[in-house]
Every structure is written in structure tokens, then in C-alpha cells.
Amino acid sequence: MTDLAEHRAGASDTPLTAETVAGIHSAIVTPLRADLSVDEAALADQVARMMAVPGMRGVMCNGHAGENALTSRADKARIVAVCREAMAGRGVLIAGVNAEASHAAARQAEDAAGAGAEAIMVFGPNGFALGQDTRMALTHHRIIGAATGLPMLLFQGAVGAGAYAYTPDVLRALLDLPQVIAIKEGSWDSAAYEATRRLAKAQRPEVAVMASGDEHLWSCFIFGSEGSIVSLAALVPEPIVALDRAVRDSDTAAARAAHEVIYPLARAIYGRKPGNLATARLKTCMMLAGLLPDDRVYPPYGPLDEDERNTLSAAMRAAGVL
Numbered sequence: 001m002t003d004l005a006e007h008r009a010g011a012s013d014t015p016l017t018a019e020t021v022a023g024i025h026s027a028i029v030t031p032l033r034a035d036l037s038v039d040e041a042a043l044a045d046q047v048a049r050m051m052a053v054p055g056m057r058g059v060m061c062n063g064h065a066g067e068n069a070l071t072s073r074a075d076k077a078r079i080v081a082v083c084r085e086a087m088a089g090r091g092v093l094i095a096g097v098n099a100e101a102s103h104a105a106a107r108q109a110e111d112a113a114g115a116g117a118e119a120i121m122v123f124g125p126n127g128f129a130l131g132q133d134t135r136m137a138l139t140h141h142r143i144i145g146a147a148t149g150l151p152m153l154l155f156q157g158a159v160g161a162g163a164y165a166y167t168p169d170v171l172r173a174l175l176d177l178p179q180v181i182a183i184k185e186g187s188w189d190s191a192a193y194e195a196t197r198r199l200a201k202a203q204r205p206e207v208a209v210m211a212s213g214d215e216h217l218w219s220c221f222i223f224g225s226e227g228s229i230v231s232l233a234a235l236v237p238e239p240i241v242a243l244d245r246a247v248r249d250s251d252t253a254a255a256r257a258a259h260e261v262i263y264p265l266a267r268a269i270y271g272r273k274p275g276n277l278a279t280a281r282l283k284t285c286m287m288l289a290g291l292l293p294d295d296r297v298y299p300p301y302g303p304l305d306e307d308e309r310n311t312l313s314a315a316m317r318a319a320g321v322l
Contacts, residue, residue: 023057058092084116
């Protein structure tokens with residue numbers, strides 16, 4: 001895995017590959033002001049903080065944690081540009097692409113490429129949760145891929161998200177797309193993660209399969225992973241980098257120490273219903289830790305009530321973050 005010291009000085013000097021994307025990436029949040037405009041200063045600070053963490057490979061903006069389904073096209077493009085500038089030539093910048101219509105998603109991909117993204121992560125339309133098949137999935141990814149030619153990362157959805165998660169047949173078809181260099185594996189289930197990894201490695205061994213189920217990171221890293229693209233890293237990047245290194249070094253004690261920080265936070269933020277409050281919870285934790293000036297999210301997902309805030313505060317104390 002490429003370390004921070006080995007990062008390319010110019011972000012777009014050479015195309016990103018499965019090998020060079022490997023590592024820990026923070027799936028960052030989008031800070032908002034009271035008028036729901038993007039707080040660019042807070043966004044830039046967040047990115048700079050991520051890239052100052054030894055071993056951090058890069059950031060992904062406009063992902064689910066970045067409220068991509070609720071963010072305007074113009075704001076998404078601007079977010080990529082702010083991130084690119086704040087990274088100052090360090091690390092990898094991946095931009096999420098999420099739209100119900102394939103051609104709308106393609107326009108987002110074009111915007112991201114123009115603003116400095118090195119790769120795009122294609123999120124399936126939310127409507128896929130009601131049903132999708134190989135033809136739909138291939139059509140969506142081909143239209144987006146043809147818009148820019150940028151390397152592409154797939155997103156494998158959670159096992160509890162209806163039909164949103166790709167079946168083995170759909171995954172095999174998507175892996176045949178030459179632009180695909182990695183999978184952000186968001187099954188949120190260790191057994192499903194292992195199945196996806198085995199499938200991908202049997203078909204295209206070079207493709208990076210990257211864990212993202214926060215409380216399952218330890219077990220997934222043990223199965224094997226080319227790193228992680230994970231939103232909890234926006235709050236606690238160091239333990240996630242440490243966990244990855246400890247597993248690679250077969251250091252069980254260090255891995256458990258990192259997991260004991262990650263687990264209570266992951267359970268409090270992502271492991272409770274309703275799951276659509278995860279980003280609001282993450283932002284609140286970041287604000288409580290002094291990492292964000294405001295925990296505002298796009299309506300209708302906030303603000304959190306007192307019980308939620310108390311639960312998050314307790315988890316942060318248990319993790320030693322507060």
C-alpha cells in the first residue's frame with residue numbers, strides 16, 4: 001500500500017489505478033451554514049486535517065456522508081474544487097456521483113473531472129432499492145463512464161437496503177467494465193463482504209476491494225482489504241489508519257485497541273435506527289469534538305433531539321474522544 005510520503009506531487013499527473021487507490025480514505029461530510037450554503041472554509045479545514053494524518057491516502061467528497069442526494073449539482077462541483085485546492089497536491093481525490101437519471105449523473109461526473117477529481121464513485125440510484133437488474137446497472141455505469149473516462153469505483157450497498165445491493169451476476173457484469181478499479185464494499189455484513197471480495201478477486205484480482213462497514217472493519221480487514229473508504233474517518237482518522245496497519249502487521253493488541261475506539265462510535269452513529277440519521281449523528285459528533293462549527297444537515301434530517309445527542313456524547317466518552 002502506498003504511504004503518504006509516496007503520494008504523487010501532482011494529483012492528475014498519471015491516471016489512478018487499483019494499486020495507487022489502495023489505502024485509507026476519509027469519506028468527508030459537507031459543512032453547512034445556517035442558510036444551507038456550503039461552508040467552504042470549514043470544508044477546506046476538514047480536508048487539510050485529513051491529509052495531515054500520517055498514512056491517510058485521500059478523501060472522497062460527495063458521498064452518502066456528504067449528503068450527495070440532497071446537494072445541488074453546482075454545489076457538488078464547487079465542493080470538489082474546494083477539496084482539490086485544500087489537498088495542495090497531496091493524496092487522492094474521489095468524487096461521488098449520485099442521481100436518479102443516468103445522464104444527470106454523467107453531468108456530475110463531468111463537473112467532478114473538471115474540478116480536479118481523479119476518480120468517480122458511482123452510487124446506484126436510490127430507486128434501485130425497489131428493483132434493478134444487470135441491464136439497468138450496466139446502462140447507468142456505461143453512460144457515466146463514457147462522460148469522462150475517469151477511473152470508476154463501484155458502490156456495493158448494504159444487505160438491508162432492499163434491491164440496492166448488487167447481486168453476484170450484476171457485480172460480475174460491472175467488473176467487466178475496464179474503467180472499474182475498485183469497490184467500496186458497503187454490505188455492512190462481514191459474510192457479504194467476504195463473498196463480494198471472493199467474487200471480485202476471482203474475476204479481476206487487480207481490483208481493489210475496500211471495506212467500509214465501520215464496526216466491521218476489523219473482521220473485514222482480516223478477510224483482506226485494499227484499505228477503506230469510510231466516513232467515520234472524518235471523526236477519528238487515526239484509529240482507522242492504525243487498525244489497518246495493525247492487521248497488516250498481525251498486531252492483535254494494537255488492532256483491538258483501535259477497534260475499541262471505533263466500535264462504540266460506529267454503533268452509536270450507524271448501528272441504530274433510523275439509519276438515515278447517520279450523517280446528522282456524525283456531524284453532531286464532529287461538532288462536539290470541535291471539528292465542525294455547526295452540525296446542520298439538509299432538511300428533513302435534523303436537528304437531532306436531546307436523547308440522540310446524549311447517546312452520541314456517551315459513545316464519544318466510551319471511545320475516549322471526549
